[in-house]
Amino acid sequence: MEQIIFYILAAIIVIATLFAITERHTVHAIVYLVTSFFALAVIFYLLGAPLVAVFEVIIYAGAIMVLFLFVIMMLDLGHPEKVSSPGWRDWWPATLLGGVLLAATVLLLTVPHAGPAGGGAIGVRDFARALFRQYGIAVEVISMQLLFALVGALYLGRRR
Template identity: 40%
Template sequence: MTLDPFNIVFYAAAAFSLVTTALAITRSNPVYGLLNFVLSLLGMAVIFFVLGAPFAAALEVIVYAGAIMVLFLFVVMMLKLDRNAAARETSWIPRTIWIVPILLGAALGGELIFVLLNHAGGAASRHVVVSPQAVGIRLFTTDIGAVELASMLLLAGLIGAYHLGRPTKAGD
């Protein structure tokens, strides 16, 4: 089995996404977990691009890594009521902790530049590019069950967030 450059980028982006997802899960500070999860979503965007779905890659960056994660970050940071948290966290966290995220981000950026340069050169002509129309047709015909399941899961998360965030009464 020979590995062409696109397979190498695919596996590297997959490993990147797995590592950053594991970092997101294991962080005790929710802000750092969310920032690692943003890196994981960017890795998934590279995977979509390599697989021939640039539209899905753009949606991944714009919708998930952009809008939703920024919203989560704002909510988490707004719920932080302690005014001295920044000073306390600065004393807890050494500056060397940023080395791993910087190296992972640089590796992902290098992969993306490599894929874009080789894609523009015509090296990816054997790959099939999926159009936005094909994505929509697939989502709302054969995969409608998965779309509905995802919408129910999001609704359950919304109800759970409301339940956990509602003000408590004296009798509760």
């Protein structure tokens, strides 16, 4: 049952992302991407990471994508006819390189490797303990980085 859901979600992600990157209208692309991220959040949940799934929805689909929308609207970029979209000249190197990367990855994955070590689902308690005990310093660093980003954004955004 869960396997079938995984493959369906995978198909949704791939198709939605494909639409997102080929969509000329940026706002539409964002919406496709939000769809894709929702599906990815469910996959996270299926993989036993409920907290990450929740954060994916809140931060990615909620905050970051909305930030994109804000900027698009602020800069009035919602007119696809004004922005030249990539033609065949732009797509073929992208396809080629992406294809090479994908083919290499798949080829590498076909090599048999050591079996899974096995492990159960990870509870929220374990996750939180690891996050704040083991990676406490990393959390502090990330929070400082967010602060810097905030200051930087303020500096760049001020009117002269």
